[in-house]
Amino acid sequence: MADKYVDIDTLKYLLYDVHELEKLLKRERFVDHDKESLDMFLDSSKDFADRELFPYFKEMDENPAFHKDGQVYVHKQVETMMKKGGELGFISSSFDYEVGGLQIPLMASTASSYILDAANNHLPGYAGLTQGAAELIIHFAKKDLLDKYVPEMLAGNWGGTMCLTEPQAGSSLSDIVTKATPHENGYYNISGQKIFISAGDNQYLDNIVHLVLARVEGAPKGTKGISLFIVPKNRKLDDGSLEPNDVTSVADFQKMGQKGYCTTHLGFGDKEDCRGWLVGEENNGLRCMFVMMNAARIGVGRAASAISSAAYYASLQYANERPQGRKLSSDGKKNVEESQSLIIEHPDVRRMLLLQKAVVEGSMSLVLLAAKYYDLESTAQSKEEKIKYNTLLEMIIPVVKTYPSDAGAYSVNNGLQVLGGYGFCSDFILQQYYRDIRISAIYEGTTGIQSQDLLGRKITMNNGEGLKLLLAEIIETITKASNYPELKEYCDSLSKKIKLSEKILQTLMPYALKGDFEKYLADASIFMEFFSLVIVGWNWLEIAANSQEALKNGDKKYSEIFYKSKIETMKYFFEYELPKTISHSEIIMNPSSVTIKKEGEILI
């Protein structure tokens, strides 16, 4: 197994230098934190990941979670992740003091989780879903429910889940049928089936608190009739003891990857004795659920980026150690008298490594930027500021979820290829990253759904005001970078892409205006690829400008080679990734509709 899974220097550089976390620390909410205390938190995350997560990564793949006699069994490190992780503050860190949290910025807790994800992506989800469920309870549930559940959850004694998907509905939440019947004692009787429930069950924790979407009888059809309930695996009696709440683990889905992170099929109310407690108002459940959706989507992007980071360092190590082949001499031949080169010397291998580095660090920056917007929104000092950062976050969130997932899989694919035949073999770890990361493009809304969200909702939001705001941020980076003659060419290149994005939207908008949404959205996934490259290109230009400034100032915080490698990787991104946008624009602006079904036609 490789020795390194994340570059802490790069993570801290992006966190403090590029995305300026310290500025955020001046805000009231974060006043007790400084760089030193946050560094300690990150270092303790790395230490925990090194000892408790990374060593079990392969073992968890080889010993998947499984279902037996109504119970899901998971690897013993799940208990460590929850209980020890809970003690160390990895679940509660970004929560309010008053519920037992540390009030650290989401930027810092995202960096911490990134480290854990990179070390072993099968484990942090157990904590992440517990955070999400707790957040919903804190935001929307009554005080007595909060007091009953949240402290146990944030301590890591109880887990939490989100129960949305049902077999007949899939991504179409309009069609869920799980039933909630009000009971005179204030609770609801719940009955139904939920599938694909991540962290849905395990043998180690005393309780699991499910946040369940269901329909109260007589509620309106569609998403307007969905309510949110707390449905614990065990209900707590007045004497503090727990009794079963008729929640059954029906099965555990066996998967191609992320095998240690269980994916459960749950049954509620088989014996008509399953109780749920309303969170928020009746029929307002989906709106509540969406409050934690942005954080969940940042989480998926973060984990995907982290997996591609771990894969990158594994293939980099191999490329630095493996001799094979020789450089071509000027007659186009190889001199067999020479000893073999390390494969990292070959341009095609370097291309694959630079590709990985560009995706890994570009997506890492993107994820931290989203967390920064989140922090700036949640600590905004005026309504305008709150709207501004909420809008920026909403604009980039589909990209934050999708780019690290799709480009991450592409990056890991290249990482595997660096190893040749060994990349396909179970003795090497690349194949596991290749399998694990594939789920990211499906979790929390597939790439298709994110793309519809981006083009259908976000781009058109407030008559395009959100887009304008985002473009203004990008132009600010271009202006800053233009101060360095070395970066001029890349500034021009990104400016052209902004113009191209305007041209694309001018071509598409008339379809939306005349109500032909099928045509407007038909190439949403291609638009997502286009737009993601522009957004990540912007991140790379910001990184390059920062590194260029450090070089100019003789900044010694990191080595000269560190800064130079950032600029080289930016160049790679602009020369090999960003040009793909030209093809995307041609595809999208083609007026043909070959993907739209014609009346009576059958696709064979």
Place this chain on the structure above:
Amino acid sequence: MADKYVDIDTLKYLLYDVHELEKLLKRERFVDHDKESLDMFLDSSKDFADRELFPYFKEMDENPAFHKDGQVYVHKQVETMMKKGGELGFISSSFDYEVGGLQIPLMASTASSYILDAANNHLPGYAGLTQGAAELIIHFAKKDLLDKYVPEMLAGNWGGTMCLTEPQAGSSLSDIVTKATPHENGYYNISGQKIFISAGDNQYLDNIVHLVLARVEGAPKGTKGISLFIVPKNRKLDDGSLEPNDVTSVADFQKMGQKGYCTTHLGFGDKEDCRGWLVGEENNGLRCMFVMMNAARIGVGRAASAISSAAYYASLQYANERPQGRKLSSDGKKNVEESQSLIIEHPDVRRMLLLQKAVVEGSMSLVLLAAKYYDLESTAQSKEEKIKYNTLLEMIIPVVKTYPSDAGAYSVNNGLQVLGGYGFCSDFILQQYYRDIRISAIYEGTTGIQSQDLLGRKITMNNGEGLKLLLAEIIETITKASNYPELKEYCDSLSKKIKLSEKILQTLMPYALKGDFEKYLADASIFMEFFSLVIVGWNWLEIAANSQEALKNGDKKYSEIFYKSKIETMKYFFEYELPKTISHSEIIMNPSSVTIKKEGEILI
């Protein structure tokens, strides 16, 4: 599991109508065959695949080949593949009558193998390597060796392998060290280690005939000092009995996919009692090996295309059965009173299905075209004709190996995405195809190596004469297709790509001419992507022209919808895949050298 893995109509349409197999049957070698007899052969392949291959596909993944006490154990269907497959002619079909073959064209045996590969890609390799080993013996070994080995191999009683790779050398064959010491009795004593030997061992066959590359003591360094040997697992004594030949199964590599197809580590001569018999001349081994390399590379492309075919029909079936979501109405909303749509109605799902269909049928056509060139070369009636078709085959072979592998993986990736969460689950078959196909880009020379071959050797071959010949074939298709006004736009598009390829080569050539091969070849993999799309675009235009003609003539051989769907899929390819070439050209023509290592630089 899905019901369908290949569309026999499309396979026969490409074979007989587009690539005109019947014209080939007029040649002396194939005079005993007609369409009817070849159809029977294909139908018997389908029948065999339905009964003996497809039903065991998942089972073989779940029960991988394994090594125990010096023996590799494989699934029982390996025996059926070899012995029953041998009886039915699936090993010998394209061989000469005089060695027990049926002299059917490679085009027809490729179509037959395509069916087997699509049904279960873990099995046909056992037969394929036996064919390759037999071919080498027939071409280069003395008559007594041929008589001893080939009949047993073509009957499926004995297996065969190709032993090239060694641990320290990988793809760099210059560096192999397996030793051959001449013995006075005419054989050589062999000692060394070979890894990644597909079909390297099994418990069912009496013997396995390894074709081994080794160095005779004192031979020149590099590839000029490599010789080829027959090294059987068991040697045949004069009385016909077999005795062990000191070939040891050291281990079996455990892999991410294609788990039923064993990948063995073999040791030769641990007890100094391993005998090998020279094939061809000493030091001429690599040249011999390369005789079967084209067929082997067609085989890899064929299997990859076949896997993507099976994945396509599995995701198509799901999309035709799964209701989810609704069409957007003209106000951009969904009407929840309507019942859910089948997901095949959604443009984004149709895009993913058309993408798959375009890759599957485009690569199927490409593979059959390569087999056609092979047949035309091997039955050429003049030296000029032989050179012509050999040149055409050499030109396209790197693409035939690579495009089905890389675009196939991309296609299967989209097929998995069609199923959403179920695509990642082991209960659905897409995830297995996703894992299985990943090896194709590594087998028989990785994508990187194929790309160096394409740009470094093939494009420059005979001062670019090969490229000219190939472009003339493409222009012939464009001329033919130009007769149909419906296709005019696509003809123009492909013509432009030919011009663009000339422009790219004009930009690159000066680097080669001044001896800077590192720069000339730095973007060979991007050039491969570019060139593959042009070649497959050409195949699609040929298919569309043929279908358009059938529609014009009211040809009833296939349904109108069949022909129309071919034309629609061509459009998809030209509108969604071919435009990627614009980005490739920009990337390749950029004079920057970010992937080439600078003196003293460290990539972090």
